[in-house]
Amino acid sequence: MTARLTPDDLDRAADILRAGGLVAFPTETVYGLGADATDARAIARIFAAKDRPRFNPLIVHVPDLDTALAHVTMDAAALSLARAFWPGPLTLVLPRRAGSRVADLAATGLPTLAVRVPAAPLARDLLFRTGRPVAAPSANPSGQVSPTTADHVLRSLGGRIDAVLDGGPATVGVESTILMPTPRGTHLLRPGGLPAETLEAHLATALLPPPAGSAPNAPGQQASHYAPRGRLRLNATAPEPDEVYLGFGPGPAGPTLSATGDLAEAAAALFARLQTLDAADAPRIAVAPIPDKGLGRAINDRLRRAAAPRP
Known part of the structure; x- marks a missing residue:
């Protein structure tokens, strides 16, 4: 699939996702490699296509706040952040709600889920048409440079995935900021496309560093990542x-x-x-x-x- 996408193109992509396939699509940050987040086999295909370590959780993309609340619980701080900055380049790591249908593998067995509502209209349209949460890490081999165009995706993952939606270059160009609200305060797990200063101004308090000594509970926390060959x-x-x-x-x-x-x-x-x-x-x-x-x-x-x- 290429530029000038039609509603039929998006419907076909949604069909592929619901059938357990992998679809790369543009968000405002980078291109994501999407799979039905409720399908453990589809999630396993993401890890295989990317050669991604199984301990590294995935971000679950949803079309709106109401859908997110079907899968996670939010305290007052989290709800305030979601209302202020979704849709947008912000991911929240939150307690998983009992009854969420997201596959355990997407969360790598953790009691939390990383969720976000992307701002790119094409991404949200695809999510609405799919009707299921979509797990979507960056559409590139694990540890390598993230893709901001469809050509970048095809160069690195062509032949490993089922479709690429070409929506032009990503506008923000770096992945989402990841926060984890807790009773002690809000931890900045990964700086990203929403500046920390903007978030601190909204919260009226400083962001905390990642919790010491914890296992990865969100993407982008490995010491070596995003690396070119040079x-x-x-x-x-x-x-x-x-x-x-x-x-x-x-x-x-x-x-x-x-x-x-x-x-x-x-x-x-x-x-x-x-x-x-x-x-x-x-x-x-x-x-x-x-x-x-x-x-x-x-x-x-x-x-x-x-x-x-x-x-």
């Missing part, structure tokens, strides 16, 4: 002779995340630039310093994990 050197002011330089703001000529130093533009461009350098087999990549504020926190999180030693 090695990354971060906070570089200039390239070394064997490096490609990925700039930000004024600096040496070449590929850049944003020539004007715009963090929203940089976030939207991050994975696309890394995908391009990966396709060109760049052996070493030097990345300019990125301010660690706003969306810069999400960009730096992805870059640090991409540069980490690989398993």
Whole structure:
């Protein structure tokens, strides 16, 4: 399936999902690899297609807040966040409601579920047509660069999945921010497309770090993740002779995340630039310093994990 999607295209994609197939589709953050979240065999196909570790939970996508409440319970803080920022690039890790039909494998056996309502109209249309919650991690092999276009998906997962819905480039470009509200406060499990400062202003309190020593209860918590084949050197002011330089703001000529130093533009461009350098087999990549504020926190999180030693 390609651009200029019709209602029939979306109906066929929904049929594939309900039949246990895998469909890649665009959200505002990145392209997700969707499967019926109530079907354990379909969920197992996601883990197999991505070579994803079975301990790494999936995010369950739903079309609206009412559907989310059929699967999770929300305290006052969680409900306030959901009402303020859904649809949007925010995932909430919440206690699973008794009677939820989401397969245990999607939550990797945890008593919590990671849920979100995406803002991309195509994604929400697909979710409404499917009529079931859809588990959807990023549509790429585990640990590699996330996809922000249909071509990125086809390049890495072509032949492993059943369909790709081409809705053009993802607009936000980095995955959702993940929060876990608890009685002690709200933990930031992963910075992402909704800045932490915006969330802290809404909550009128600081976000807490991830709970110490806990097993992964949401995606994006592995030390090595989002990595191209080439090695990354971060906070570089200039390239070394064997490096490609990925700039930000004024600096040496070449590929850049944003020539004007715009963090929203940089976030939207991050994975696309890394995908391009990966396709060109760049052996070493030097990345300019990125301010660690706003969306810069999400960009730096992805870059640090991409540069980490690989398993």
